[in-house]
Amino acid sequence: MSTVDRTSPPPHATAGLSIADAAQAVGLSIDTLRYYERDGLMLRPVPRSGGGQRRYEDADLRWVLLVTRLRATGLPIRDVRRYAELVRAGEGNEAERLELLREHRRHVLAQLAEVTEHLGAIDAKIGVYEERVGAASSAPPSSSPSPVSAPVSSPARG
Amino acid sequence: MSTVDRTSPPPHATAGLSIADAAQAVGLSIDTLRYYERDGLMLRPVPRSGGGQRRYEDADLRWVLLVTRLRATGLPIRDVRRYAELVRAGEGNEAERLELLREHRRHVLAQLAEVTEHLGAIDAKIGVYEERVGAASSAPPSSSPSPVSAPVSSPARG
DNA sequence: GCTTGACCTGGAGCGTGCTCCAGGGACGAG
């Protein structure tokens, strides 16, 4: 990020964001942005200034944002790379891209369901402690988003 | 696991499960069970046979199941250990245990919300591809559990 | 033109959570 705090990019024809500004914009570290590029996660080499410094353009930023969504939902780096390769390869492999995304979607949904179920059990435990402790110290009596009441066999006095 | 496939444990007074049977029962690997014990995640040293082999009893198995729930929802090993320490310390620190669980619950809920939001965006992308490809190859038109429609700025033609 | 802060590359390092291995003892059916 340039030292001078320019909240908005230069008013004239913008040549793209520096890596620091891009990092700020997408919520990743500078190192991570470089790492993604090195590791083949980008759609194209990020454009450079005359002197070789990165200048992220809108398309690059939008792509990085998609990558962060995929990563944030647990898609491994290698699969993101695979997806990037497909997109890079151009039209004709849409079915393959679709299948990759659908597969990921299945995983995410399964993960959400599993976590929600476990959370239900943990909530039950919280309920027990709330009753045992008199304190309503913070937070209202717990209840999960979808309380998926699982058989909560109380675990060994814990 | 004993070689002889005994689907149910010996009918007589059971002295606890071997580590292989315990692993099977809780869905973890043998190595992971040993690792958990070494790393201080257990409530007590797992009971041993005369010759020093582990014999998991009900209390141990129930505790391991709680640990798996905490791990499956993303609680780091170090925090599970902290929780185990509290329980081991005995009565009097229930408020602290409660706070630990509540804190974890907050994290899990935040995580669920974030993942769900990102999934909404990914779903939108899937929708685009489904339209672009003629194929309804598998799965009905996508839609998330809570479709939390986030502003889906389409990312750089991907 | 100088200075100062930002950026570059290649490569090493690290935290997390297991997973594997060698060398040796325990168990139980026959």
Next chain:
DNA sequence: CTCGTCCCTGGAGCACGCTCCAGGTCAAGC
């Protein structure tokens, strides 16, 4: 008692996803 398994310990190794570093270049305000 003897096999064939299973289990033990201590410690090394590994996959993943960054994160940090050194040594050097670039950029822009004065």
